[in-house]
Amino acid sequence: MNQREFFDEHAQTWDKSNKKEEFTRVKQIVKMFDIQKGERILDVGCGTGILLPLLKESVGKNGKVEALDFSLNMLKEAKEKFGNQFRYIHADVEDMPLEDSCFNRVICFSSFPHFTNKQKAISEISRILIPGGKLLIAHADSREKINSLHREIGGSVTNDRIPDDEKMIDLLQKAGFINVKIMNCQEFYLVSGSKI
Numbered sequence: 001m002n003q004r005e006f007f008d009e010h011a012q013t014w015d016k017s018n019k020k021e022e023f024t025r026v027k028q029i030v031k032m033f034d035i036q037k038g039e040r041i042l043d044v045g046c047g048t049g050i051l052l053p054l055l056k057e058s059v060g061k062n063g064k065v066e067a068l069d070f071s072l073n074m075l076k077e078a079k080e081k082f083g084n085q086f087r088y089i090h091a092d093v094e095d096m097p098l099e100d101s102c103f104n105r106v107i108c109f110s111s112f113p114h115f116t117n118k119q120k121a122i123s124e125i126s127r128i129l130i131p132g133g134k135l136l137i138a139h140a141d142s143r144e145k146i147n148s149l150h151r152e153i154g155g156s157v158t159n160d161r162i163p164d165d166e167k168m169i170d171l172l173q174k175a176g177f178i179n180v181k182i183m184n185c186q187e188f189y190l191v192s193g194s195k196i
Helices: 005-019 022-034 052-059 072-085 120-126 141-155 166-175
Strands: 040-044 065-071 086-092 102-108 129-139 177-184 189-195
Touching: 005 072, 022 052, 040 052, 040 129, 052 065, 052 072, 065 072, 072 086, 102 120, 120 129, 120 166, 166 177
Parallel strands: 040 065, 040 102, 065 086, 102 129
Antiparallel strands: 129 189, 177 189
């Protein structure tokens, strides 16, 4: 089973594994994104759409939120919950059918470890961001806990890891990001960088 098949298979039961206290942390993490009204945001690896209503509230009525995932079943679950208030894009982060410089922010929540070619993915994200646009990579747990969880699950996600700080900074800088900041604590993990 490959990664796409793994997520397609778990899509219908995915939301049952989300605990209430985790959602409280997710809301706090979204506040840390410092989203401005009117921004255009892409949620990469949106899954069943846990962030979508929070992002929509953050951008306001003049902003726009779009959702991208390589798992068609995950996108179907998101669309079933939220209908046509979002644009749903079935694509791989390494090759997105999107124009250059069209988003203010790209958010990768609980998805970055699953990117097969992380450098290619970050370069592609850089391409679709406006100059000064922000990339935000986040999890509702520490890097250590996420990496350990993937080892425990095994199978097609066993080697899906969040790189160490040095490697993460290198990945972003090579793709043209500056002001790279990393916060790794028990409650969350957050990387941010601005496109030159």
